[in-house]
Structures are given as structure tokens and as C-alpha cells.
Amino acid sequence: MNFTAPLLLSLKLSAITMTLLLIAGIPLAYWLVFSRARWKFLAESVVALPIVLPPTVLGFYLLMIVGGNSVIGQWYESFFNKTLAFSFEGLVLGSFIYSLPFAVQPFQAAFASVDRRLLEASWTLGRSRPYTFFSVIMPLSRQGIITGCVLSFAHTLGEFGVVLMIGGNIPGVTKVASVAIYDEVQSLNYGSANMYSMILLSFSFAILAVVYFINRRFIRTI
């Protein structure tokens, strides 16, 4: 049970993060592609920050923002009667921000690659922008949507720095598989560190292989 708990926690965290990124990432990517706002490049830079930033920097500032001494942290504590830092919810927040570009950028690339004439054709056929989005943009972007989901899932599964900074190492609450590996190595338990590593490696490889396989099939059918 103790061995599987970090793995299950990792999977749960990845699944929740992926779902939230799917819900929030699609409208954000749509806005980034189709908005004419002049300061859009700033938003794009913020979204891409986690790619270049050391996870510890991100984790540190997140901890400052949601920690017990911050306004947000205190508000959260008074509302839910527990801290956001060092909790599973805090991990979800950290993972969401950390994996944001891995979901949004593939969504964005997919939306941008839809031929604009198809959207114009849809509008001149009397169809609204939301209808066009669900009937033209989404079906033609399914490859990018799947890629974004899987990448954000896999990326969350493998994150370490942010998780450790914001979540710490509380068994059953914030001790995910990547942290467990670090823990086992620190205690010189190379055997179980290897087991965790092997499982993460195989799992990551398997989902990436499945995605590339599915994408190839889509390419053939379109």
C-alpha cells in the first residue's frame, strides 16, 4: 500500500491537472490565436514561462503567493479551514501553472493551423462563431488537443521541483512518485527507487507511443 500510494497520487494529480488544463486551456488558446489585442504577446510569454523557468523558482514564488502569510493563503485558510501550501489542492494549482504551456501551445498550434477560409465559409453559411468553433475548429484540431492533453498529463507525472516546493513530502497527501524516488535515494533504498523510476519510465513511454500511434492514424484518415 505504501509503495503504490505515491504512484496513485501521481496519477490522480495528473488526471485532475489534465482535465483542468483541457477546460481552461482551450478558451485561452482560442483567445491567443484569434484575439487582436496588442498586448497578446505578453500573455503568450507568461504562458510559456514555465518552459524556461527552473521549477524551483516557480515553486518558490507560488509558495510565497499561497503560503500562510500571504493574502491568498490566509483567505483560503479562513474559507476552507486548511492551508493551500502543503496540500493536494496546492499541488494541483502548482501543476496547473507548471504544465500550462504543454497543453496551451499544442492547442494554439492546432487552432492556428485551421485554414481561415474554412472559418469564413462557415460564417458566410450563417453559422455563429461558437458553432464554427465546435463544428470546424475542434474536429480539425483533435490531433493537437490529444497531444496537449497527453503532454500535460505526462509532464505533471514527471514534475519534481514545483511539487516539492509547494507540496513538500507528506505521505498520502503530497508525496507523489517523483518525490518518492528522491526520498528512496536519500535513504539509499535504490531497489524501490528503481521500481518507481521503472514504472514512471514505462508509463511515460507507453502513453507517448499511444499518442504518436493515434496521431499517425488521424493523419492517414484526413
Place this chain on the structure above:
Amino acid sequence: MLNICLQKTWKEFGLDVTFRIPRGKVTALFGHSGAGKSSILRIIAGLETADSGAISHGTEVWFDKEKGIHLPPQRRSVGFVFQDFALFPHLTVEKNVAYGVKEKANLKNLRELISLVGLAGYERYYPVQLSGGQKQRVALIRALAREPDLLLLDEPLSALDWETRRQLQEDLKSIINQFHVTTLYVTHDVTEVYKLADYVIALESGKIVKQGTPEDVFLGKKLSTRIQIVGKVVAIESDAIMAAVTVIHDDQYFKTLIDTEEIVRLKVKVGDDVVIGAKSSDVILFKVLTQS
């Protein structure tokens, strides 16, 4: 009647036109590339905005800069046929055609529409499985399926090979006639104008230079000829006095003799679009004998 008055300025190009499109007729917007034809079409459809001017269809105002009216494309009753077809690649022929039809009752007419353009049996095909000509037919009936007040065609045949073009010109004419839909047709092909249009607006560098019937615009006069053939010059063999001009029209060759002087005066060369007219009142007619 569609009334159009619009001005728009880009960095190095300005558009300034005022014209009317008569109801139920085919009007061609003719000009060389870069004359601003497609931009006018896109502004009428609401895909682009003009800097100033107004567009009204009957009593309905689609655009009026002064009054701040700008109806989105969805609220203008237009059918737009794009140069590169713009069919939805993930939808079948049937679903492409049905895309703009909101009333389910009209859906049963779709199959009739599909067979009207000779695509019965292709309902479940995807665009990638169709030829260029078939794609353009689908694009045309998709635009007509929601019964628009105005049909806008943006060089609909230019992406097709010559043979397919010729066939589609005939089909277009008969389909447009059947629907009695007011049509604005963008083209740079004189033959197409002669074949399809009742009225021509000739455009040069964003301004209207001539308008009228194809004869008014291209010949500057009414021809009193009995026979007219519009075609492209494929060969000129001339000596000092006479020239033999070969013209291709509907993949048939017509060879005629004309004064060399006339050829020189008109600067006719291979590749030009020309009208061959014959004033002769004693045209000979033969009955083709069929074997009994």
C-alpha cells in the same frame, strides 16, 4: 437590387467604387489581379470592413459607416464560393452541403441538389476523394442550399484545368438560371464574362473604369453581327495582305481570314481574347445527313 458604395485604403492601394447589382442577374466584376475585385466581394460578404461607404440590399442595410451599422457575415443573406473551394475536409459531401441549412425540413431537398450537379452517389465521399470540378460543384450547392439573396463567386473556376472549366461554365450558367439568384461573379477571364454575365463592371486599380453589357465593355460598341464567337487566339499566320487567325472556343477551332492591317491596328497577338463576328447575310447551312 444591391447598392454598393465603398472606400478602403491599404498601404499602397485604394478602393473607391459605387455600383448596383440588378436583381436576378449575373454581374461580373472583371479586372486583372490586384484590381481589388476579391476585396470588394469580401467587403460585401462582411468578411472585411470598408473605411467608409454603405451597402444595402433592398431596404436592408448591411453596412453604413456613418450610422455605425456593420452586420456580421452570418446576418447577410449571401452564399460565398471561394476560389479554393473551402470545403470542410472532415465532413462528407452531404454534410458539407447541409452545413448552412438550419431548417430540418429543407434537408430532404439536399439530395436533389446533389444530383442536380451530377454528384448523386457521392453523398458519403469526403472532399479529398473528389476531383477539382466536383469540389467546386459541392462548394456551389453548399452556398445555394440555404437559398441566399446574393451569390458571390470569387474566381470560382481559376483553380481548375481548362477542360473542367469549360464544362463547369455551362453547369454554372444552368444552375444559376435555375435558382434565379442575384449573382456577383469575380473573374479575369473575358470568355467567362461573355458566357455567364448579363452585366460587367470592369475594375482597374481599385476604380471602376467601365460598366455595361459585355459588348459595351469589351468592344465599346454594339455589334450588328449575326454570328459571334468569343475565344482565344491560338495562331496568326499573316502575309502583307491577309492574315489567318485561329481562335479556340469550347475546344473547337475556328479559322478565319482578315486584313493584316486590321490585325496590326488592333495589336492582336496569340493568347488574346477576341470576338469574331460575321456580318454576312448569306451564311450557308448544310443539313447533316444521317444514315437511315
